[in-house]
Amino acid sequence: MATAPVGLARFANAGNPLIRDRHTADPAPLVVGDRLYLYVGHDEARGEQMFNITEWLAYSTTDMQDWTYHGPIMRPTDFSWASRDAWASQVHEKNGRFWFYTAVEHDEAQGSHGKAIGVAVADNPLGPFRDALGRPLVKNEDTAGPHHWDDIDPTVWTDADGKSYLFWGNANLYMAELADDMVSFAGPIRQIALPDFVEGPWVFERDGTYYLAYASMDQRLGPDERISYATAPSITGPWVRRGEITGSAANSFTIHPGIAKFKGEWYLFYHVGTLTVGDQPGGLGRRAVAVERLRFDQEGRILPVEQTQAGTLAQ
Template sequence: MSMARLWRVAALVGVSALASGSIAEAQSPIVQTRFTADPAPLVHDGVVYLYTSHDEDDAEGFRMLDWRLYSSIDMVNWTDRGAVASLKTFPWAVQDNDAWAPQVVERDGKFYLYAPVSVAGSPKNVIAVAVADRPEGPFKDALGKPLIAPGKDNIDPTVWIDKNGQAYLYWGNPDLWYVKLNRDMVSYAGPITKVQPRIADYQEGPWFYGRAGRYYMAFASTCCSEGIGYAMSDGPTGPWTYKGPIMDHDRRATGNHPGIIDYKGGSYLFGFSYELNFAMTPMHHERRSVSVARFSYNPDGTIPNLHWWDATSAPQIELLDPYRRVEAETIAWTSRMPRDRDRAYAWAPGVTTAQDDRVGVYVTRTVDRSYIKVAGVDFGKAGAKSFTAGVTGGRAGATIELRLDRADGPVIGALPAVDVGERWQERTTPVSNAIGRHDLFLVFRNTGEHSTLGIDYWRFGQ
C-alpha cells in the first residue's frame, strides 16, 4: 500500500495498532500541525528533544523564520514545545528569511543552539550561536555577532563533544568544513579546515557523532534527488570512509537532513520528506515534514540501509499514563474526518497549535470533525471514571468526543465545551468503558468551520 493510501485510511478511521494487540508505531511524518525540516534530536534527562527548522505554510521556495521544539518519551507521541528561537534572537541577522538547519548541544548545564543565518550586504551565510539554561529555552544570542564569518558553504552546523572534552563544529554545502570549539562553546581555536578528499556522495546536512569508539558523519547525499548517506572514521577529524546509503536517493526528495541518536536501548534516524505537501497539492513547494525510524547497527558498527519512510518506522517504547496531566499538544496524529466516508481523499489538515502567555502552547483550529490521536494509552484494569480538560472558547453545541482506537470508534465520554468564554477554565465529564490499552481519539464536534475552542491539557480520573 502506498503512503498516500495509508494516509487516506489513517485520516479516515485512525487505524489503531494496539486495538489488534500489536505495538503502536510512529506515524510518518511525526508532526502534522505545521511543516518541519532539518531534525536535530537531543537526549537529555530521559527525554528526546527534537529541534527543527520550520517551513511557513505559504512557502513556495524556502521561507523560514524560526526554530521549533518537540519532545517525546515514547517516540510516537510528540509534544509541541513551541518556537524556542527565531530570527529575532539574532537582531543583527536578516529578519525576513533564512532560519535554516539548527542543532542544540548541552555542556556544563547550558544549551547551545547553532544555526545558519544571513547578514545584510553579503550573499553568504554565517553561523550564529544562542544559549539557554533549559532545553526548552528561551535561547538568547550568545555573541551579538556571528561565530563563523560569511562563507559560501556556511550552512547546516553540527556539533559533537568528544570523550576527551574537545568539541568539534562541522558544517557545509557542497564542501565539508570543521573547527575545534573552545570549552566555552562560543569561540574556536585553530584553523577552519576543509575535509579533503570530499566524502563520496556528500551534499549537505552533516550530522557528526561518536559511538563505541567510532566516528560517524551522516549527511544528505548528492542532489537531486537526495537520500541519506554516511561515512565512518577512527578519529574525529577523519580520514572519512564512505560506507553507503542509509536511505537511497529517492525521487520524492529534493532535500534531506539526518539526525541520529541512541535512546532507551534503541538507535533512531530522523530525516524529512515532502509527503504532507504532496498530500495537499501536486505542486512541489519547500514544505517539509520530519519522520523517524528505529534501526540496529551491524556488528561491525555499520548502519543498514533503511530504504524510505514508507518502509520503516519506530515502535512505541512506553505507554502513556492518562492519569497525569497530559499537554493537549501531545499528538501522534491529527487530521480531519470527511463528511462522506466513502469518498477517498488524501490527508486533511487537523488541529494546529499556538502559544499564549497565560498557558504556553495549546491546541487550536479545532474545527468540526478534526481530531487528535494519542497512541498507546494505558487506562489499567480499573479503568477511568472521569475526563478533565483545560479549555477556552467554544460555541453552543460544541463537544470533545472521547473515542477509543479509531476516530469513529466507541465513545467513552463527551466533554461539553460551550459558554466557556475567552478565559481558560477546567471542565470535567464522566467516562465509562475506558479500560486497558487503547489509542485515544479526541474528536472535535459541532465546533464550526472557524472554531474558537482551545484546549491546553487533559487528564483522566479514577
C-alpha cells in the same frame, strides 16, 4: 525574542510523517536524561516559493510514542545581525548549558552577506535562547566555498577529552575545534573531502567508532539527495565513506539526517515532502519530519534504512 510555551499540544505517533499539523524540516534530536527533544525548522512556503523557514520549533517525548509540542524557541531575527531563514540547527549540551548552532541569512546592512552560522545559549533545552556572541561564529567570507550558502548545517560533537568540534557546509565540508567558550575557534577551519558530499552533516559515536552522516548526491542515480555516511577512528579523521543509509526523500530533492540513541535504540530522523496541510501540498518548501529505527551489523556498519509510513511503529 521567542519564548517556549509548554504543553501547547500533545499528539501520538501515528507513523510517518511524525508531525502532521504543520510543515517541518531539518530535524535535530537531543537526548537529555529520559527525554528526547526534537528541534525543527518551520516550513511556511506558499505557492511556488522554494523556502520560507521562519522559526525553530521544539518537540519532546519520553517514549517515542507520545509527543509534546513546545512552540517556537527562536526566530532568525533574534540574532540582531541576521535578517531571515531559520535553516538547519542543532542544540548541544555542554557544561550544564544548551548551545544552539544554526544557519541564518546575514543582514547585509551589518556588513556581510550570505549564509552565516550563529550561536545562541540557554540554561535548559527549551530556552529562552539568546544570542551568545552578538555576531556570526562563521560568516560567508570566512570560507572559500563556491556560493554564498556554503556555511550552513552545523553539527557539534564533544569528545571524551572535553574538546568540542563544529562541522558544517554545503558543497564543501568544513570542521574546526571549538574553544572552551563554545563561541570561538581553538584552531583553524579545515576542509574534509567526502565523496558526493552536499550538505547536512551529523556526527555521532558508537563503540569507539565515529560516524558522519550527510546528504549526498550521486548524479548517476539522479538529481536528488540521499543520506550517506563515513566513519573514522577519531573525531578528526581520517574519514572514509562507507555507503548509503537511505535513498532520496519522497517529493523532496533535499533530505537531512538527525541521529540519536534513546533508551537503548538508535533513530534516524529525516524529512520528506508528502504532507498536505490545509491547502498547501507537500514539496520542496513544505517538508515533513519522519523517523525510522537505525540498526547496525556486527562490524558496526549501518544497515540500509527503508523509508516507511509505519516508521517506528513497525517492529
